Amino acid sequence: MLVLKPTDDKNLIKEYYEKENIPFTDASNLLLATDREEVLGYCLFDINSALTVYKIEPMDDIFLLDGVLRSTLHVGCERGVCDAFYAETAPEAVFESLGFVKDKAEKRLDIDKLFKSCCDCK
Numbered sequence: 001m002l003v004l005k006p007t008d009d010k011n012l013i014k015e016y017y018e019k020e021n022i023p024f025t026d027a028s029n030l031l032l033a034t035d036r037e038e039v040l041g042y043c044l045f046d047i048n049s050a051l052t053v054y055k056i057e058p059m060d061d062i063f064l065l066d067g068v069l070r071s072t073l074h075v076g077c078e079r080g081v082c083d084a085f086y087a088e089t090a091p092e093a094v095f096e097s098l099g100f101v102k103d104k105a106e107k108r109l110d111i112d113k114l115f116k117s118c119c120d121c122k
Helices: 010-019 063-077 092-097 110-117
Strands: 002-006 028-035 039-049 053-056 084-086 099-102
Touching: 002 053, 002 063, 010 028, 010 039, 028 063, 039 063, 053 063, 063 092, 092 099
Parallel strands: 053 084
Antiparallel strands: 002 028, 028 039, 039 053
8 A cells, every 4th residue: 555654754855865965954844755664756855935846756757757856845834834846856846847947047847736636737
């Protein structure tokens, strides 16, 4: 069974950030997509006054990546964070093809898309 949820294990979060050469801070978060013990995907993101996506996987499964992104944005919403952005290390073209890029200049993601169908995925 596929499970998508954030982890509270700071050591595991730090391990993923270090593996991707992304600075680890107190705001660093990790959402894992797992099937039993197997990690199928993940998202590295920070939450402060806004949510920032740094890295997302799997790049070879657009439908799972869409689910990981939606789950990550949902975590932000649940924590009262309604502004989401992506860093240079995130796949802008993929986010754009999924219809999540709201403003390329600001690197802003469209959280409102969470409440719409994903049927327009390309």
